[in-house]
Amino acid sequence: MTFKKFTLPLAVLCLGARLLFADSLYPNYNTDPEEPDFRGMGKSAVEIAAEINLGWNIGNTMEAMGGETAWGNPQVSEELIQLVKASGFDAVRIPCSWDQYANQETAEIDAEWLDRVKTVVQYCLDADLYVALNIHWDGGWLERNIETETQEAVNAKQKAFWEQIATHFREFDGRLLFASANEPHVENEAQMEVLMSFHQTFIDTVRATGGRNAFRVLIVQGPITDIEKTDTLMDQMPVDTIPGRLMAELHYYTPYNFALMQEDQSWGKQFYYWGKDFHSNTDVERNATWGEEETLLELFATAKAQFVDKGIPVLLGEFGAQLRMSLPEGADFELHRRSRNHYLNYVTKQANAHGFLPFYWDTGTLDGFASGLFDRDSNVIGDQEGLDALLEGAKDQYWAELSSSEKQALKNSDGDWANDRFEFLVGSDASSVESVPERPSVSVDELGRLVLSVARISPVRSELELWRSGNLLEWSNLPVETDLESDTVLRLLTVDALSREEASFFKLRIPEM
Structure with missing residues (x-):
């Protein structure tokens, strides 16, 4: 035809x-x-x-x-x-x-x-x-x-x-x-x-x-x-x-x-x-x-x-x-x-x-x-x-490595550690308690920059922010570079070296649109 x-x-x-x-x-x-x-x-x-x-x-x-x-x-x-x-x-x-x-x-x-x-x-x-x-x-x-x-x-x-x-x-x-x-x-x-x-x-x-x-x-x-x-x-x-x-x-x-x-x-x-x-x-x-x-x-x-x-x-x-x-x-x-x-x-x-x-x-x-x-x-x-x-x-929801009480406040409908919205974009099957995504792999490179590798199921590339706090009360957004290690891993690399003078707490967040 x-x-x-x-x-x-x-x-x-x-x-x-x-x-x-x-x-x-x-x-x-x-x-x-x-x-x-x-x-x-x-x-x-x-x-x-x-x-x-x-x-x-x-x-x-x-x-x-x-x-x-x-x-x-x-x-x-x-x-x-x-x-x-x-x-x-x-x-x-x-x-x-x-x-x-x-x-x-x-x-x-x-x-x-x-x-x-x-x-x-x-x-x-x-x-x-x-x-x-x-x-x-x-x-x-x-x-x-x-x-x-x-x-x-x-x-x-x-x-x-x-x-x-x-x-x-x-x-x-x-x-x-x-x-x-x-x-x-x-x-x-x-x-x-x-x-x-x-x-x-x-x-x-x-x-x-x-x-x-x-x-x-x-x-x-x-x-x-x-x-x-x-x-x-x-x-x-x-x-x-x-x-x-x-x-x-x-x-x-x-x-x-x-x-x-x-x-x-x-x-x-x-x-x-x-x-x-x-x-x-x-x-x-x-x-x-x-x-x-x-x-x-x-x-x-x-x-x-x-x-x-x-x-x-x-x-x-x-x-x-x-x-x-x-x-x-x-x-x-x-x-x-x-x-x-x-x-x-x-x-x-x-x-x-x-x-x-x-x-x-x-x-x-x-x-x-x-x-x-x-x-x-x-x-x-x-x-x-x-x-x-x-x-x-409609606010974007996120997973954070925080205190037990704060984790409880962020609990999701299927009961595992990652928030459903986070799972939907970068984690695992949000319908299954057993389908727990790997926690972000954290390391520090030779220049003192923080490197996180995050399991991902969505092709979304830059839908994550990295936030840092020294006291779990005040948070600042750390500029990061992102790239793909593989089809299933998203890597985030802080632009600047981290200070070693104080304690650091980090959380990943899906940014507001």
Whole structure:
């Protein structure tokens, strides 16, 4: 099979059989495939995951039915994206609608909309942010049609849309990631099989456009992006011609009564207070009765075992909890506010500890049931406390050779001596107590410089800092040079000789991004 510019490799030829069934419903929009282009695409899914501690959603905007501003937010501006970057985020997720901008007979997407989305993506890349671009709810043409009766038609539209999206954004480097869908509604094995065909069409279609898309990291969603349903129903990932370039996506709004519920129902009431240390002694009927810290740890451990421990990063594409601004001022509101900040902090912290990429869901709303962090009209921070809670949870964690009490304070979820985040980048299998990485090998060279050799499982090269203290209270960052002794060992060498006049304590740290 030969296209205009090049002959497709055998691996891509194999895609043909999976795509032919959808070709007859809409025109072919992959009319100018390019040769695979590896420039700017060197990072795998795991390497990209190691660079994202905290992401942010442009919620209720590009996916809004009726247009970008239809749900009350202004158009996305470059100033807003610069503010997001300056506030400490590493990545932006762009929930996006396409079907309302497409010809319903031909599935051709309006060129002006493609260019508008491209402008927003460029804002993010100019701010040195990673970007995840998806097909969101989009009226439900995919997410509410996961049945064998509609499978062929949905696959045809999935193919037509991704041919156009992938081609239009093909020039962007590996900081742009594509996501197949949002929250596909799957309840059983038969529907799961249909969903997997949609994901397979997405992957095959993007790869077939060539260029940088031949290597782009792609994201596929579990059923309803629910951790338990995904564990039960999703027993494999789709097939990809390129190894190590897929992520799985899950969302976290547990418990619903606290995170999203806006009015009491016959089956349950809203929770105002979440977390074992944040329950009310006076407003007890609003305390969370399920879905608190222990539940989160159990669910995150499940997802970690299913994906992260097998080398598949998990994009926690949405999480958050509303701040109920309509509650009267007073002790109850203050406790609710602190409880909500604890939720944001805890989810973010545990997501990072389990190897997930947490993306906060921000609708832009600063009153009522508020989830906005920024005032998008004036491009200033609108919820400093919520932002601080997220940033505190996203702080890089580290291992240090400190006192026993300080080691206890740094204990991790699997119980060995290295912090999970540290293990994820440079240590061992963070899921196993037995998989204890070798402690850093320490020596002093002939010039009096400290040399540390650290076991490493990630190709990350310079993601470590060496800190020194003479009293375990005040710490200073020592300039170091890094190189690779082998594929599994990272060597750090202090630039200057060490003083022998005083005691020295050292710690390794993953730097703040």
